[in-house]
Amino acid sequence: MPAEPVPTGDRPEWRGHAVLQVPVPPLEPFVLARTRHYDLDYVSADPAFTHAHVTALGPFLDLTDQTVEALGQVGEIASGTAPFDFTLDTVDTFPNGIVHLLPAPSAPFAQLTAQLADAFPQCPPYAGRFAAVVPHLTLDALGADVSEASTRALVAPWLPARCRAERLDLAWYEPGRCRVLHSWRLGG
Template identity: 75%
Template sequence: MPAALPATPSSGKGHSVLQVPVPELEPFVLDRTRHYDTDYVSTDPGFVHAHVTALAPFLDAPLLTPRVLARVAEVACATASFDFTLEQVDTFPNGIVHLLPEPATPFATLTATLWDAFPQCPPYAGRFGDVVPHLTLDALSDDVTRESTRSLVAPHLPARCRAERIDLAWYEPGACRILRSWPLGCA
């Protein structure tokens, strides 16, 4: 049974994301989040900073109605949990260093299914052509390269993972939290 929706997020300051948590890499991603922006370090014990985005940005807080939440639950129920491995480090043209899940197809299918259910929410607001499932690790800078990131994350790799749920996360400075979670597949 999904958790109850907490107090309505304040509108205008944040955004919602449908994401698949990856607890196996939480220590690394949480450490990098602390390094870059402590405002996005969540105190919610259910919040997993390490994730593969399923659909973002999602809907504004006032639009997170019971009907919308029920539709996400239907998609989650129709999506079987699946295993994946994270090992390959890559970099997007914008400098985001990330891991590519293998296989990527279950994530791509989940994103396509959610987008079909919520056509008003194109992945990444339609800014990118093909959506590449990934887990963000870092961003290139004078001090950060793909190689330096690969060295830092190496003790955690390969990460053998299982996608077991979709989280509806709220991202807002000082208030990141989970609004709702749904298990993948129907029991």
């Protein structure tokens, strides 16, 4: 599913938004298929772009605010974060209807988000819309033909997904222009 758009201005280069995200390649076939189902404009042609991800911080800085210094700060945080293993197996649904997978353990994601949010207080997680930030991988949204049970059945062939967080990507989300802007290896 495409990321929810965040209004950032009227200039053409600001029609999208940036997200710092941890790619989850084992779930890419499933998430890519769901993205294709909902909106082809959010299917990226960039081979580095991973539709399946756990958001570390989003929305992130607008394009004009992504300075060498800011990107250097992200790089330092990524270098100081050791790669970590996690498993995705628990399907859950948020009150707003987003069906998702919960990573176990979730603490490394929460710590990464906290470090990034501390470094960039002008970019609160999810624009500050939620009191608690829950690390997750979005699978689908409830609807007439989508339930938590139907999503669990569809994603079952990919679960449990044993994964390793090895990099942090700065991804740009914009219809027809989704791509990776920068990427950092965790642990340097």
